Each structure stands twice: as C-alpha cells, then as structure tokens.
Amino acid sequence: MEIRVIPDEILRMKTKKMKDISEADKKLFEDMFTLMKENEVEGVGLAAPQVGVPRRFVVIELDDFREVLINPQWEPMGKEKDEDIEGCLSVPGVYGPVERFKKIRVSFTDALGEKRTLKLDGLLARVVQHETDHLDGILFIDKITDWDRIEVLPLALRYPGVVDLLKEHEK
Numbered sequence: 001m002e003i004r005v006i007p008d009e010i011l012r013m014k015t016k017k018m019k020d021i022s023e024a025d026k027k028l029f030e031d032m033f034t035l036m037k038e039n040e041v042e043g044v045g046l047a048a049p050q051v052g053v054p055r056r057f058v059v060i061e062l063d064d065f066r067e068v069l070i071n072p073q074w075e076p077m078g079k080e081k082d083e084d085i086e087g088c089l090s091v092p093g094v095y096g097p098v099e100r101f102k103k104i105r106v107s108f109t110d111a112l113g114e115k116r117t118l119k120l121d122g123l124l125a126r127v128v129q130h131e132t133d134h135l136d137g138i139l140f141i142d143k144i145t146d147w148d149r150i151e152v153l154p155l156a157l158r159y160p161g162v163v164d165l166l167k168e169h170e171k
C-alpha cells in the first residue's frame with residue numbers, strides 16, 4: 001500500500017458507500033494509520049482513495065482523537081468560516097490557505113460499526129472537511145484562496161504531478 005499522489009486519477013473519483021466492515025477492512029484501517037504516521041511528512045488524516053481504495057471512509061489521528069469515519073456526513077454549525085494553511089499527503093510539499101467552516105456536526109459509523117455524531121471545531125473540524133472532500137474527488141488545491149501565499153518544500157520537486165501543478169499556478 002502506498003500513498004497516491006496527483007495526478008493519480010483515483011484521487012478524482014467519487015467513492016462508494018461502505019455497507020459493512022470486514023476483518024480485512026479493520027486491517028486496512030490500521031495499515032492506513034501506520035502509513036500516515038510513518039510518512040516522510042506525518043499526516044493527521046488519510047482518506048481511502050489516497051491509498052487506492054475508492055470507498056467512503058477516512059482515518060484521522062490528531063492528538064487524542066483517533067477514529068475511523070465510515071460514510072461521514074457533516075454540516076456546518078453556524079456560518080462562521082476561517083482560513084488556515086493546509087497540506088495533503090497526495091500533494092507532497094505544498095501548503096496553502098483554505099477557508100473552512102469553523103464548527104461542524106459530523107455523523108459517521110465508527111470502526112466498531114457504531115453510529116456516532118460529533119460536534120467539532122478548530123483543526124479537527126478542518127481535517128474532517130478536508131478528508132471528506134477526498135471522498136468526492138475534491139482536493140485542497142481546488143480550494144486554495146491565494147496561490148501567492150503557498151509554501152513549497154523541496155521534496156515537492158520529486159513529484160512530477162506536483163511540479164506541473166506549481167507551473168500551472170506560476171505567474
């Protein structure tokens with residue numbers, strides 16, 4: 001299993017809803033947590049299409065929060081948005097400002113098959129919005145508010161798809 005990087009087409013696919021959780025799926029969840037944490041640049045969230053699986057779930061590990069969100073659906077709580085710098089393991093080395101809702105309510109099925117609803121704000125709310133976008137083929141680079149304010153790490157240049165992206169947005 002490896003992390004798919006742009007322009008891999010699976011990153012642009014709409015994923016299929018999950019109906020049940022098999023033992024193989026549970027193994028996959030744990031493998032994804034490991035992959036995310038052992039990556040060159042550690043991630044806090046990983047969506048199934050990012051490992052080549054076009055199904056509707058994401059894993060998130062941020063501080064004490066460690067969850068698998070299966071078929072997640074969120075809605076904003078209030079209209080307030082804020083902007084922060086995001087990055088993505090599928091667009092290595094690129095960081096840019098993205099606007100997201102500040103507070104959300106998310107419903108999902110967890111790794112044990114329980115239906116859950118959580119109210120989230122701040123970074124965790126942002127991560128859920130970013131990861132859920134992946135399930136609809138949407139990437140944070142589609143939502144960068146200002147390409148003049150992006151930051152690029154040298155490792156980005158090892159990925160031809162990322163180099164092409166940066167060229168597209170060059171002045």
Ligand SMILES: [Zn+2]
Binds near residue numbers: 090131134140
């Ligand atoms: Zn991402």
